[in-house]
Amino acid sequence: MTKTEVATALRQVLPADIVLSRDEELHPYECDGLSVFRQKPMLVVLPRTEEEVRQVLLTCRRLEVPVVARGAGTGLSGGATPHASGVLLSMARLNKIVEIDPVARIARLQPGVRNLKVSEAAAPHGLYYAPDPSSQIACSIGGNVAENSGGVHCLKYGLTVHNVLAIRGLTIDGELLELGGRAPDHSGLDLLALVIGSEGLLMVVTEVTVKLIPRPQLARVVMASFDDVRKAGDAVASIIAAGIIPAGLEMMDRKATAAVEPFVKAGYDLSAEAILLAESDGTPEEVADQIAEIESVLRAAGATAMVVSSSEAERLRFWSGRKNAFPAAGRVSPDYYCMDGTIPRKNLGPMLEAIEDMEERYSLRCMNVFHAGDGNLHPLILFDANTPGEWERADKFGAEILELCVRLGGTITGEHGVGIEKINSMCVQFSDAERALFFGVKAAFDATGLLNPGKAIPTLARCAEYGKMHVHAGQLPYADLPRF
Ligand SMILES: Cc1cc2nc3c(=O)[nH]c(=O)nc-3n(C[C@H](O)[C@H](O)[C@H](O)COP(=O)(O)OP(=O)(O)OC[C@H]3O[C@@H](n4cnc5c(N)ncnc54)[C@H](O)[C@@H]3O)c2cc1C
Numbered sequence: 001m002t003k004t005e006v007a008t009a010l011r012q013v014l015p016a017d018i019v020l021s022r023d024e025e026l027h028p029y030e031c032d033g034l035s036v037f038r039q040k041p042m043l044v045v046l047p048r049t050e051e052e053v054r055q056v057l058l059t060c061r062r063l064e065v066p067v068v069a070r071g072a073g074t075g076l077s078g079g080a081t082p083h084a085s086g087v088l089l090s091m092a093r094l095n096k097i098v099e100i101d102p103v104a105r106i107a108r109l110q111p112g113v114r115n116l117k118v119s120e121a122a123a124p125h126g127l128y129y130a131p132d133p134s135s136q137i138a139c140s141i142g143g144n145v146a147e148n149s150g151g152v153h154c155l156k157y158g159l160t161v162h163n164v165l166a167i168r169g170l171t172i173d174g175e176l177l178e179l180g181g182r183a184p185d186h187s188g189l190d191l192l193a194l195v196i197g198s199e200g201l202l203m204v205v206t207e208v209t210v211k212l213i214p215r216p217q218l219a220r221v222v223m224a225s226f227d228d229v230r231k232a233g234d235a236v237a238s239i240i241a242a243g244i245i246p247a248g249l250e251m252m253d254r255k256a257t258a259a260v261e262p263f264v265k266a267g268y269d270l271s272a273e274a275i276l277l278a279e280s281d282g283t284p285e286e287v288a289d290q291i292a293e294i295e296s297v298l299r300a301a302g303a304t305a306m307v308v309s310s311s312e313a314e315r316l317r318f319w320s321g322r323k324n325a326f327p328a329a330g331r332v333s334p335d336y337y338c339m340d341g342t343i344p345r346k347n348l349g350p351m352l353e354a355i356e357d358m359e360e361r362y363s364l365r366c367m368n369v370f371h372a373g374d375g376n377l378h379p380l381i382l383f384d385a386n387t388p389g390e391w392e393r394a395d396k397f398g399a400e401i402l403e404l405c406v407r408l409g410g411t412i413t414g415e416h417g418v419g420i421e422k423i424n425s426m427c428v429q430f431s432d433a434e435r436a437l438f439f440g441v442k443a444a445f446d447a448t449g450l451l452n453p454g455k456a457i458p459t460l461a462r463c464a465e466y467g468k469m470h471v472h473a474g475q476l477p478y479a480d481l482p483r484f
Contacts, residue, residue: 001063003042006087009063010045013055020044029088032073032080033135034421036337036391041068041082048093050170050206057204058174060087066450067172069200071112071143074135076338077419079147079199079455086453089204091142097121098207105212106165106182111142111205115149118210127212130157133415134323142205148197150415152248152279152319155373157213159415161196168207169195172446177203194441199417200452202445216281219247221318222294224303225272229253229368232274233348235301236372239278240345242297244290248279249373250322253352256367256380257321259328266321267314269305276303276372277318325369326380333365333382337394340416341405345375354404355379362397364390376414377405403428418456426456427463435460 007021020026021043031038042065047053060067066086073080082088095112102125107118115136119128132151133139139149145167150159157163166180180192195202226232232251239249252260252275257268268275276298280290295306309315329336343351352368359366367380381397383390402412402425412418412425426435438457442449458466 001065001085006059006063006065007043009059010043010056010087013059014045014047014052018046018048018052020046026088029070029073029082029090032070032075032078034076034078034081034419036335036385037078037081037420039082039084041088042085044088044090046090046093050094053089053091053094053204053206054170054174056087056089057170057172060450061172061174061448064448064450066453067204068452069142069146069204071140071146072114072135072138074139075143075147075419076340076416077147077413077421079417079419079452080143081420081455083453091140091204094206095140100125100212102127102212104182105214107210107212109141109208109210111140111145111208113141115139115141115144118212122212123215125212126215128215129163129210130154130213131160131163134326141208141210145196145205145208146198146200147415147417150371150374150376152250152322152371155249155371156245156247156281161193163211164192164196164208165211166209167192167195167205169203169205171203172448172451180209182209197417199419199456201442201456202451204451216247218284218287219279219281219312219315220287220291221248221277221279221309221315222291222298223267223269223307223309223318224276224278224298225269225305226274226276226302227272227304228302229274229352230349231302232276233352233372235276235298235303236348237345238297238301239294240373242293244293244297246278246290246294246373247281248277248319249371250277251275251348251368251370251372252277252322252325253368255365256325256328256369259332259367260321260325263328263331264317264321264324266317267307268321269307272304274368277322279315279319322369325367325378329367329380329382334384334386335382335391335394336367337381337383337398338416339377339379339381339398339401340413341402341410342374342376342414343405343408343410345372347408347410348372348375351377351404351408355401358397358400362393364393364397366397371414374414375410377401399425420455423456423458423462424466426458427466432460432463435463
């Protein structure tokens with residue numbers, strides 16, 4: 001199908017102004033937040049209604065044209081990277097809050113609503129939406145659902161999957177699916193959980209119903225300094241082992257605080273090798289008790305200094321430094337590569353030492369910023385894409401971190417998804433049989449494979465190339481499965 005043929009077919013069923021086809025209109029969509037991967041789409045469509053989304057899907061299905069859904073384009077694994085011969089389906093204009101019900105404590109949202117806007121709209125009712133990715137000022141609820149996004153407060157309040165009650169959306173065949181509902185439980189297989197985190201491979205989400213929770217009366221943060229990153233890592237494990245679940249538990253190493261502090265002026269201890277931020281929320285009595293417990297565990301774990309936020313402004317300043325860590329990396333290095341793996345908390349210390357060793361071997365610096373409470377690492381590998389060989393070294397450095405995550409009992413992604421970035425690492429984490437099941441699920445929703453092809457699930461052939469598939473006596477397992 002040529003670009004003109006597809007554009008003509010789309011313009012027959014959609015308002016002409018929502019189909020973009022000129023080069024200069026397409027370029028802004030060529031990458032998401034992982035800008036090392038770029039691909040100009042064949043066409044971009046900007047629907048305003050669910051019916052227009054359905055018309056896009058029906059047309060693409062009929063013409064066998066791939067479709068990539070896009071929210072705000074802040075994804076860090078290339079999930080929204082366009083397909084060269086496909087349509088980029090931007091959901092940004094479906095950005096209305098359909099309903100806030102303060103009695104039922106729910107919000108019904110179109111997928112293009114920004115994460116932060118939900119809490120802002122719920123605030124007059126004393127409510128908020130708990131999952132708070134650091135990108136919350138920009139990222140969309142549809143993208144959050146597709147990536148099962150997390151954030152600082154997910155340790156206590158759960159990830160997107162724990163805070164979404166229902167979704168509505170369309171398959172590539174234009175079939176409407178309504179998964180979940182307002183009631184706490186549902187019969188049948190849990191398709192809601194299956195779709196959350198499915199990276200736009202199964203359906204296009206057109207509406208999301210989320211839980212809202214009451215704002216705590218008080219929240220305070222302890223900032224603890226450590227003279228050794230391993231001690232800070234071990235302190236995280238000690239807090240959880242003591243039965244404390246802070247509202248947030250984050251860690252930054254010295255390279256990260258040094259990059260952030262001049263930018264945000266968060267008040268971080270720049271003499272510390274690592275700092276921990278541990279938040280407690282609840283009634284004033286609960287917070288006072290828990291902060292005392294946290295301080296006692298941190299002291300025993302070797303904290304060299306501790307400061308407790310004394311005002312809401314100071315608490316927000318402490319978090320603002322953490323939430324701006326990624327942009328701060330952009331101030332100290334021409335490029336950075338943000339990794340996202342998860343390991344059991346007890347292994348944070350050994351992991352940090354291993355990363356230090358990799359920094360030497362790959363001759364690249366790495367800043368460490370962790371959602372430490374849930375063992376989710378965000379090493380930021382600093383490199384210069386204009387220096388020949390640096391991106392290739394950064395890429396291998398990242399892959400080695402992810403493989404170590406798997407060896408330490410963890411996973412290759414905590415919250416940023418697989419996309420195209422981690423597709424090879426999927427071969428390390430999952431067996432041939434498991435990946436074949438992933439393809440089975442994909443085919444059950446999208447038999448044509450037109451929704452976001454080439455993302456998240458590696459083909460068997462790809463894993464064989466990556467050297468991880470067991471080829472016995474020259475016989476490929478699952479020889480009947482297509483190898484793209
Ligand atoms: C500075 C920075 C900080 C970040 N911090 C965090 C963090 O703390 N926690 C975290 O989890 N992530 C974080 N991210 C990553 C990113 O913001 C999240 O993955 C976010 O959920 C992506 O949302 P988006 O709207 O930008 O989606 P996009 O990037 O546009 O798309 C992401 C994926 O969702 C799919 N998709 C989008 N909309 C739909 C839809 N309506 N239906 C079906 N599929 C859809 C796309 O196809 C793609 O696969 C950060 C990113 C940046 C740049």
